[in-house]
Amino acid sequence: MKKTDYHIHPNYSIDAVPFSIQAYCTKAVKLKLEEICFTTHVEIDPVRRELDNFVAVNGERLSVWDFTWLDCYFTELAQAQERFKGAKLRIKAGLEVGYCPGQEKAIERIVNNYPFDFVLGAIHCLNHISISSKQESPLYFQDCTLNNLRRDYFSTLQAAVESDLFDCIAHLDLYRRYGLIHLGPEVMTIHREMIEPILSRMAKQGMGLEINTSSYRRGLKEFHPTKEILRLAVQAGISVFTVGSDAHTLCELGDNIEAALLLLKEYNLNNHIFTQRQAHVFPFSAANS
Numbered sequence: 001m002k003k004t005d006y007h008i009h010p011n012y013s014i015d016a017v018p019f020s021i022q023a024y025c026t027k028a029v030k031l032k033l034e035e036i037c038f039t040t041h042v043e044i045d046p047v048r049r050e051l052d053n054f055v056a057v058n059g060e061r062l063s064v065w066d067f068t069w070l071d072c073y074f075t076e077l078a079q080a081q082e083r084f085k086g087a088k089l090r091i092k093a094g095l096e097v098g099y100c101p102g103q104e105k106a107i108e109r110i111v112n113n114y115p116f117d118f119v120l121g122a123i124h125c126l127n128h129i130s131i132s133s134k135q136e137s138p139l140y141f142q143d144c145t146l147n148n149l150r151r152d153y154f155s156t157l158q159a160a161v162e163s164d165l166f167d168c169i170a171h172l173d174l175y176r177r178y179g180l181i182h183l184g185p186e187v188m189t190i191h192r193e194m195i196e197p198i199l200s201r202m203a204k205q206g207m208g209l210e211i212n213t214s215s216y217r218r219g220l221k222e223f224h225p226t227k228e229i230l231r232l233a234v235q236a237g238i239s240v241f242t243v244g245s246d247a248h249t250l251c252e253l254g255d256n257i258e259a260a261l262l263l264l265k266e267y268n269l270n271n272h273i274f275t276q277r278q279a280h281v282f283p284f285s286a287a288n289s
Helices: 021-030 044-054 068-083 102-113 137-141 146-163 174-181 185-189 196-203 226-237 257-265
Strands: 003-008 031-041 054-057 058-063 090-098 118-122 206-210 242-244 270-277 278-282
Touching: 003 054, 003 090, 003 206, 003 242, 003 257, 003 270, 021 031, 031 044, 031 054, 031 118, 054 068, 068 090, 068 242, 090 102, 090 174, 090 270, 137 174, 146 174, 146 185, 146 196, 174 185, 196 226, 206 226, 206 257, 206 278, 242 270
Parallel strands: 003 031, 031 090, 090 118, 206 242
Antiparallel strands: 054 058, 270 278
16 A cells, blocks of 8 residues: 655654654655655744744754744755655655634745645644643633533634635544543534534635544544544545644654555545645555555
8 A cells, every 4th residue: 555644743843752854754764655744833823922933943942933944944855855766755845834813924924935745734722722732731621611612623723724724634623632531522523513614615625634643642542533524524525635643753653544544445535645735646556446
């Protein structure tokens, strides 16, 4: 099976173990991945400026608005593309942007002015609190009801989709990670009657949906999104899908990617890659079988 991994955090992401782009590429060759995309975190919520509006370059923190980091990033990616050409590993330049309502112009400054192949959009924070963080998430969930979460998350997701800044939405039901702990199993159904119009809008815009395998590492029983949401996405007409491990350390690269690809095959869906922000079908095998 021809494998890709389109969600990888190298040492530029401040929450990642500092393994270099080259180290990930070397591991990708060993894992027989055919194409990978690096998706460094960019968080731009001004309320959280002193918390996470940073990237790391050579072990030093730089503001995401100090665009010298992007010059370093693209230079290092170009070097890796040349170095691993003989290994037949294709390497793409991407970002994972934490969407923040009202900051669309700020996001545009980055994603539309640099030659990215792929831009993931994600909802990491609600009410300026990171719901994806084990340390921070209790601050949000401690006084949260299911209705609060439903309203906050899906209104933010809708705004992210309507911004049309992203090629694909990452870990669409990320709220499950800690929402299940704090709010119980009812969290599994809060998307109903909320997500359908959002998925339809994604389909209309040609926006993709990621199958994110990191949920298994967190003890969840299904990928992001769940099969129920995946079925709704298919019914809504979404046809672009990517697979990503959301690796934050070397040993997570390629994690459960084959299972994610088999899930796509189960639903007669295609895996995709991106070049210059354009999606292309990536066959499961040479015979596309």
